[in-house]
Amino acid sequence: MAAELVRGQNHPLPQTRLEIRISAGNPIVAGATLGDERGTVHGAEWVAHPASPQLAGIEVPKQAAAAHRLAIDLDAMPEHIHRVTVLLALPTGVGGPARFGAMAAPFVAVTGLDGTEIARYTVTDLDTESAVAALELYRRQGAWKVRAVGQGYAGGLAAMLHDQGLEQGTDLAARIEEAVARGMARSVAQPPPRPEGDGRVRTAAAGGGTDPAPAKPPTPPQQSQDTPPAGGPIDYQHPGRRTAAPPTPPPAVPPAAPGHPAQPVAGDASGWTMDERLYNQVWGMFEDLARTTAAYRSAVDFAESRMEQELDRVLSDPRTRVGPAADSARAEARDKYTDLVEQAREALERDLRQLTAEAEVVEPALPPAYARWDSPVWQAYQVPMEIPMAVRLGDLHLPERPDLRIPMLxxxxxxxxxxxxxxxxxxxxxxxxxxxxxxxxxxxxxxxxxxxxxxxxxxxxxxxxxxxxxxxxxxxxxxxxxxxxxxxxxxxxxxxxxxxxxxxxxxxxxxxxxxxxxxxxxxxxxxxxxxxxxxxxxxxxxxxxxxxxxxxxxxxxxxxxxxxxxxxxxxxxxxxxxxxxxxxxxxxxxxxxxxxxxxxxxxxxxxxxxxxxxxxxxxxxxxxxxxxxxxxxxxxxxxxx
CATH class of the missing domain: 3.40.50 (Rossmann fold)
Known part of the structure; x- marks a missing residue:
């Protein structure tokens, strides 16, 4: 049974590869700070947050959401790191609650990679606070424990970071809030560029520029949600499995010709085994398709909105509603719309071609648990000796490319x-x-x-x-x-x-x-x-x-x-x-x-x-x-x- 923690209580951690699962009634920002033996955070590079989601041994989400999963590998933590503090904050300027006291108490759970809960904590007694240090994982005599903290800050992220010894806490808090606001404004974060030397090819969002966030691997996607006929959506998230340094390296990726994308390779995601790497790669493809499609739809919506605004300006003035000038203005607005949509479509098609090429490589490499029934892998089927990570229940696709099927694992x-x-x-x-x-x-x-x-x-x-x-x-x-x-x-x-x-x-x-x-x-x-x-x-x-x-x-x-x-x-x-x-x-x-x-x-x-x-x-x-x-x-x- 999971330990039900109260504020200040601690509990031993029986394993070092963990997930932190967070649930709240409204979208919140989740992050983590790394501290020394005294809990002091010595710089912005010691903080995992939406603008910099991955540090050694930890990965956090890139956007505000009502549910989060943080992936943690305590064995991958540097030796000078003795504390990992999980931070929650309310995003500013988005119309949601401005204080935790106005929403349901956040729930935080520490689980194993199989989803088994180790400890849980409901952060209660919050009122005017807009940021809170929820949990702390700390090292004592070579072993790790978890402590329920529940320390709230009415001054928000900046006050919390300052309290942990970060002198540039105000600047970092502003950077985090800007990254979150930018992500929420465009509905979905653009996939960042891949780090140099990383063979995994990610698509670029249509109609967008370069994401100013550091080049980090994207946050693992979440499982699709089921929306039953009655009641609200039920969260069915897939847990993040990425880690900083898997012992088994991904397969080598053939070098790409200049000006051409690298050839996709099956199993080039993070993971301890090939099954885990393929699992992460499949969900990476799901994330890429969701993002690039969202970017395309956002670009089309923007083009339509811009054209309507320009046409409204023409029609709002009785002196310019008719005549050659009005006709020219309408034609110019429609031409701009067409150009924007064509640019977005070209970017979408480029990304879809790359994802299709990746799917053609990945599908034949899937093991029986992930493979279609028509896969040749079933012809040599033998009863396995171990339980796999996941199982395939079907396929998912979007109307922009119905033939691009993502396995639903x-x-x-x-x-x-x-x-x-x-x-x-x-x-x-x-x-x-x-x-x-x-x-x-x-x-x-x-x-x-x-x-x-x-x-x-x-x-x-x-x-x-x-x-x-x-x-x-x-x-x-x-x-x-x-x-x-x-x-x-x-x-x-x-x-x-x-x-x-x-x-x-x-x-x-x-x-x-x-x-x-x-x-x-x-x-x-x-x-x-x-x-x-x-x-x-x-x-x-x-x-x-x-x-x-x-x-x-x-x-x-x-x-x-x-x-x-x-x-x-x-x-x-x-x-x-x-x-x-x-x-x-x-x-x-x-x-x-x-x-x-x-x-x-x-x-x-x-x-x-x-x-x-x-x-x-x-x-x-x-x-x-x-x-x-x-x-x-x-x-x-x-x-x-």
Whole structure:
């Protein structure tokens, strides 16, 4: 269990590669200062902030946001650094709250790279303060600890930096505020130039100049957000994995010809392993596409606004509304608009060409957990020995280049359940399939995801249960049944629903009690400790009120102890329950069996089109992969007996 800290309390850190997760009700700025044994900050180069987001062993976000993740590697900290203080500040001049007392208390958590919380702290008792030192990581006798600080400053960033010994604190605070304001004004920060000698090719934002910020690698992107039909967006961020000095260097990049971009290379991002480098590279591509598209759209919006202003000036004066001068002014305004849009489009096309070239190199290099089902990597599939970092749930693309697909990777183990929407929403009106076909496609999508999860876990470390009360998806579930990959046949009828839910609810209860009491060795010997996935098809058929309550309990409490939920359902079928089930739908990541633009990135809210990762028609890859999974499971059972 994570330690719930109060102000002044400390807690040991069991590992040195960490994330600091920050959540607030309004956009805030996050940064960090590095201090010596006395906590003194000796210069601006000891501060990680939006205008200079990366120092040795730490990387912070470049923009104000309501949620942040800071990547920290304490082993990479220089020997003279003994304190890392996490700073939070309210951005100025953007119309938000001017003091922390006017918003929800910020929440800060220290987690491992797998998302497991080590310590958490809610910064309370703030009033007029506009900046706060939230947490402090400090070194004592060779070990690192975390302390809840919660020291607020009514004088803002400048007062906080001065308090830590930084003489040029006022100038640095102004620089930080300028960088944040600049980023918020253009909706998205332009990708900075790559450091000299770094082969990773980043795109340049359309219609923009050179970013005055230092040349640092961009902040890792965040996972797409799901916006359910009811309720606000749910944050589903991907954690930053970049570090200052990974022990395994990225592959060498061929030198670029003068005047031409460097050739992209698979795995040239930061990381300890090739899988981690590819994971970071994929999310770097997602970030690049989001940024360059945002820059293009901003440039077009600016051109339209400028043309309208110039036309308004012509029309506002009755003396200049008609005549040759008015016609000339209108033509000139339209020509300027066309020139600006063409320049922005040229920059966008240049960036998209580079990203397309990178995607063509990266896609064939992806391991099974990240690869499409039509990738040759599946032909040589073997059950892995280790759990991968993430799994591919589908593809994402934007209307500016629909053929440029970015893999949608989510971290393992799953942090939240999945909902394959089998209903015909308004977005499906143009889809030329009927409701029955949509339900079949939804079941097929669920099987494809379940098969991928089974395939990427070592034998015996992942189990799948299916509830199909009416047996209406027997054809879709047949590959799971015939391969022996299922823990038991799909449960049918009200009795089957009740039996499966009772068993999984009991498992969650037992594991939670064991973890809370520190007695995990006292769990029953026959308890299946593998990660569990429950697929519920055709909900709420076969469910009574008690079963619905158990399902909600599994959705809320299951992920923390390895029980995950996948709903294959039409929300309209459960309308009789009214708002009672709203928390259930909001807790799940909504996916669709057909392409739909319902996912949003956390920076500028692009409407990303999601496409499910389905097995190609006529392909035998699903049967081959599940066959290997089933054989490995049977071999493990025989060995255990």
């Amino acid at each position: 989510v971290r393992l183990p799953l942090e939240r359940g999945l909902w394959i929407d089998a209903g015909r929403s308004g977005a499906y009106d143009e889809v030329a399939v009927d409701s029955g076909e949509l339900r079949r496609l939804a079941a097929d999508a669920a099987v494809a995801i379940a098969a991928r999860l089974l395939a990427v876990y070592p034998a015996g470390e992942f189990s799948v249960h299916v509830i199909d009360p009416a047996g209406s998806a027997a054809g879709s579930f047949a590959p799971l049944v015939e391969s022996g990959a299922l823990a038991e046949p799909p449960a049918a009828g009200a009795q089957g629903v009740s039996s499966v839910l009772a068993a999984l609810t009991q498992r969650v209860d037992l594991v939670q009690m064991a973890v809370r009491s520190g007695a995990t060795d006292a769990l029953p010997p026959d308890l299946d400790t593998a990660e569990q996935l429950l697929i519920v098809h055709d909900f709420p058929h076969g469910f009574d009120d008690r079963a619905v309550t158990q399902l909600r309990y599994l959705a809320d409490e299951g992920p923390s102890v390895g029980v995950h939920l996948m709903m294959v359902a039409d929300r309209e079928d459960a309308r009789a329950y009214g708002p009672v089930l709203d928390p259930l739908w909001r807790s799940l990541l909504r996916l669709t069996p057909v392409a739909e633009d319902h996912l949003a990135d956390p920076w500028v809210g692009h409407a990303w089109t999601y496409e499910p990762s389905l097995v190609p028609s006529g392909s035998r890859v699903l049967g081959q992969v599940l066959g290997e999974v089933g054989r490995a499971a049977r071999a493990r059972q025989s060995y255990g007996s």
